[in-house]
Amino acid sequence: MKFVDEATITVQAGHGGRGCVSFRREKFIPKGGPDGGDGGKGADIVLKADTRCRTLYQFRFKRQFKAPNGQPGQGSQRTGKNGEDVVICIPPGTIVRNAESGEVLYDLLAPGEMVVLAKGGRGGRGNLRFKSATHRTPRFAQPGEPGEAFRLQLELKLLADIGLVGLPNAGKSTLISRISSAHPKIGAYPFTTLTPELGVVQTQWAEPFVVADIPGLIEGAHQGSGLGVQFLRHIERTRVLVHLMDAAAIDPALPLKDFDTIQNELAGYNPDLAEKPQILVLTKMDLPGAAVSADAFVAAAAQLNLETLRISAHTGEGIDALLSRMVALLAEADTGS
Numbered sequence: 001m002k003f004v005d006e007a008t009i010t011v012q013a014g015h016g017g018r019g020c021v022s023f024r025r026e027k028f029i030p031k032g033g034p035d036g037g038d039g040g041k042g043a044d045i046v047l048k049a050d051t052r053c054r055t056l057y058q059f060r061f062k063r064q065f066k067a068p069n070g071q072p073g074q075g076s077q078r079t080g081k082n083g084e085d086v087v088i089c090i091p092p093g094t095i096v097r098n099a100e101s102g103e104v105l106y107d108l109l110a111p112g113e114m115v116v117l118a119k120g121g122r123g124g125r126g127n128l129r130f131k132s133a134t135h136r137t138p139r140f141a142q143p144g145e146p147g148e149a150f151r152l153q154l155e156l157k158l159l160a161d162i163g164l165v166g167l168p169n170a171g172k173s174t175l176i177s178r179i180s181s182a183h184p185k186i187g188a189y190p191f192t193t194l195t196p197e198l199g200v201v202q203t204q205w206a207e208p209f210v211v212a213d214i215p216g217l218i219e220g221a222h223q224g225s226g227l228g229v230q231f232l233r234h235i236e237r238t239r240v241l242v243h244l245m246d247a248a249a250i251d252p253a254l255p256l257k258d259f260d261t262i263q264n265e266l267a268g269y270n271p272d273l274a275e276k277p278q279i280l281v282l283t284k285m286d287l288p289g290a291a292v293s294a295d296a297f298v299a300a301a302a303q304l305n306l307e308t309l310r311i312s313a314h315t316g317e318g319i320d321a322l323l324s325r326m327v328a329l330l331a332e333a334d335t336g337s
Contacts, residue, residue: 005055005056005155005156005157005233005234006056006153006154006155006156007056007059007060007063007153007154008059008063008099008151008152008153008154009059009063009064009065009088009151009152009154010063010064010065010149010150010151010152011045011064011065011066011067011088011117011118011149011150011152012045012064012065012066012067012118012147012148012149013042013043013044013045013067013118013119013120013121013147013148013149014041014042014043014044014066014067014068014069014070014083014120014121014147015042015069015070015120015121015144015145015146015147016039016040016041016042016069016070016120016121016122016123016124016143016144016145016146016147017038017039017040017041017042017069017070017071017072017073017080017081017123017124017144018039018072018073018123018124018141018142018143018144019036019037019038019039019072019073019123019124019125019126019127019129019141019142019143019144020036020037020038020039020072020073020074020075020078020080020126020127020141021034021036021126021127021138021139021140021141022034022035022036022037022074022075022076022126022127023035023075023137024076033128033131033136033137034126034127034128034130034131034137034138035075035076035077035126035128036073036074036075036077036126036127036128036141037073037074037075037076037077037078037079037080037126037128038073038079038080038123038124038125038126038129039070039071039072039073039079039080039123039124039125039126039142039144040070040071040072040073040079040080040081040082040083040123041070041082041083041120041121041122041123042067042068042069042070042082042083042120042121042122042123042144042145042146042147043067043068043069043070043082043083043084043085043086043120043147044067044085044086044116044117044118044119044120045065045067045085045086045088045116045117045118046085046086046087046088046114046115046116046117047087047088047090047096047106047108047114047115047116047117048087048088048089048090048112048113048114049089049090049091049092049093049094049108049109049110049111049112049113049114050089050090050091050092050111050112051091051092051111052089053089053090053091054091054198055091055156056090056091056094056154056156059154065086065088066086067083067084067085067086067118067120067147068083068084068086069083069144069147070082070083070120070121070123070144071083072144073123073124073126073141077126077128079123080123082120082123083120085120087114088117090108090154090156091156092108092109092110092111092113092159093108093109093156093157093158093159093237094107094108094154094155094156094157095107095108095154095155095156095157096108096115096117096152096153096154097152097153097154097155098150098151098152098153099150099151099152099153100151102153105152109159117150117152118147118148118149118150119147119148120147120148121144121145121146121147121148122144122145123144123145124141124142124143124144124145125141125142126141127139127140127141129141155233157233157234157236157237158196158198158212158234158237159210159237160198160210160211160212160234160237160238161209161210161211161238161239161240161330162209162210162211162212162238162239162240162241162242162326162330163211163212163214163234163235163238163240163241163242164176164211164212164213164214164241164242164244165214165235165241165242165243165244165262165266166243166244166245166246166258166262167245167246167258167261167262168215169246169249170244170245170246170283171244171246171283171284171313172213172214172244173197173213174283174313174314175213175244175283175311175313176197176199176211176213177199177313178313178316178319179199179201179211179319179322179323180199180200180201180211181199181200196212196213196214196215196234197212197213198210198211198212198213199211199212199213201323201326203323203324203327205323205324205327206327206330206331209326209327209330211242211326212234212235212238214232214234214235232265232266232269232270232273235266235273236270236272236273238276239276239277239330239333240276240277240278240279240326240329240330240333241266241273241276241277241278241279242278242279242281242322242326243259243262243278243279243280243281244281244283245258245259245280245281245282245283245297246258246283246284247282247283247284247285247287247290247291247293247294247297247310248284248287248288248289248290248293249293250282250293250294250296250297251293252292252293252296255293255296255297255299255300255301256297256300256301259280259297259301277329277332277333279307279309279322279325279326279329280301280306280307280308280309281308281309281310281311281322282294282297282298282308282309282310282311283311283312283313284312284313284314285310285311285312285317285318286312286314286315286317294310309321309322309325
């Protein structure tokens with residue numbers, strides 16, 4: 001299924017049913033009074049965060065949602081039936097904006113959270129409601145009120161504890177497949193991963209946590225290069241970043257070049273991203289020449305007081321140490337320390 005993280009939809013709540021104009025017609029009661037019932041309420045359109053939804057893909061095919069109207073009132077004081085609410089399911093982490101003004105209306109984070117997007121109109125009152133001592137035979141009733149209608153923009157930002165970032169081919173997909181049950185496509189060429197991938201990691205030290213494999217970023221990503229803006233938005237809600245760098249691809253003469261590229265893109269999109277807790281990880285340590293380049297990077301990073309880990313997702317080298325560090329940083333983020 002194609003990953004879709006933006007959609008624009010139109011919602012129209014149901015109109016209220018009209019009130020009824022009716023008079024009693026019974027044998028031996030020649031002057032029966034008004035008995036018109038009220039109209040039913042129009043149906044609401046409700047948005048629900050549902051973990052069974054992972055993308056906004058469904059809205060590629062259906063973008064207009066119209067709820068049923070309330071039924072008109074009837075004689076004998078019978079109220080019209082209310083319209084049945086329409087529930088639209090979306091992934092947790094979806095932001096709802098007014099498509100015209102851009103104003104954020106809702107931000108659904110918790111699974112099961114529900115909000116009313118558009119309220120149905122109230123049913124009109126039947127003529128029985130207008131009977132009084134001075135007006136015994138009202139021959140009018142109210143029409144139902146119109147339901148609310150909006151044009152809305154949905155934007156999904158993945159909810160994950162840890163985000164894996166780095167240049168294309170840094171080893172993010174291989175790592176997430178090693179530490180979780182996720183099975184992203186893996187290939188020996190850039191831009192293998194074209195959509196974010198989530199994986200649940202279970203360790204012996206703490207509760208399971210969710211890791212997001214963010215597709216590779218390139219220089220200019222925060223300006224839209226390589227679909228970077230679409231990918232960067234998914235990093236905003238992560239608590240910890242794991243910055244992966246291919247050790248074998250590092251130039252010993254400029255060891256921090258790749259690191260600086262990603263840091264600049266994070267800060268260019270949102271300065272808060274560059275301030276998130278980070279773990280620097282040199283990957284593919286099993287490849288020839290990786291050790292020499294890694295030593296150059298570690299030496300340069302040490303001058304900036306940056307801690308660095310070395311791993312090989314292929315052989316398993318350093319994976320336990322990385323997981324332990326992930327758990328520790330998440331614990332620090334939880335306590336605010």
